Amino acid sequence: MAFWLFKSEPNTWGWDDQVAKGDAGEEWDGVRNYQARNFMREMQLGDRGFFYHSLKEKSVVGIVEICATAHPDSKTDDPRWECVDIKAVRPFAKPVSLDEIKSNPALSEMVLVRNSRLSVQPVSDAEWQEVCRMGQTKDD
DNA sequence: GCCAACGTTGGC
DNA sequence: GCCAACGTTGGC
Numbered sequence: 001m002a003f004w005l006f007k008s009e010p011n012t013w014g015w016d017d018q019v020a021k022g023d024a025g026e027e028w029d030g031v032r033n034y035q036a037r038n039f040m041r042e043m044q045l046g047d048r049g050f051f052y053h054s055l056k057e058k059s060v061v062g063i064v065e066i067c068a069t070a071h072p073d074s075k076t077d078d079p080r081w082e083c084v085d086i087k088a089v090r091p092f093a094k095p096v097s098l099d100e101i102k103s104n105p106a107l108s109e110m111v112l113v114r115n116s117r118l119s120v121q122p123v124s125d126a127e128w129q130e131v132c133r134m135g136q137t138k139d140d
Numbered sequence: 141g142c143c144a145a146c147g148t149t150g151g152c
Numbered sequence: 153g154c155c156a157a158c159g160t161t162g163g164c
Binding site: 007009054055058098116117119 | 160161162163
């Protein structure tokens with residue numbers, strides 16, 4: 001299984017919106033960046049991801065699961081853009097802030113630290129485990 | 141609200 | 153195909 005990170009502005013599409021969609025999940029639409037799209041094409045059913053709030057919060061707030069693999073983005077007619085569907089799995093007991101991630105040497109190579117602008121990112125196994133530990137949340 | 145970093149666009 | 157100009161993102 002692979003791990004990912006999805007970034008969103010909470011006032012546009014936040015964790016609470018994602019939870020409201022339940023197990024049906026929702027398209028991760030609106031991505032207009034080739035790197036991010038290519039990562040979504042690699043995603044498999046059952047892969048897990050972090051849900052990250054940018055701007056004021058700057059924290060990983062929960063865990064999501066891929067519930068549909070890449071398909072055309074319904075919000076555009078441009079065939080270049082695809083997206084996956086994700087559903088909320090569980091919130092973090094304790095949100096993990098960007099500051100905490102940056103100050104943890106084990107996470108210094110995270111894409112979130114290296115390239116803060118990429119909205120869909122891969123996360124390594126070790127990083128996944130570490131951030132889950134910091135968030136005091138089991139991924140099962 | 142500013143600005144640095146990055147990606148995209150379009151003229152040549 | 154290069155590169156300058158521009159727009160967007162997101163941390164500060």
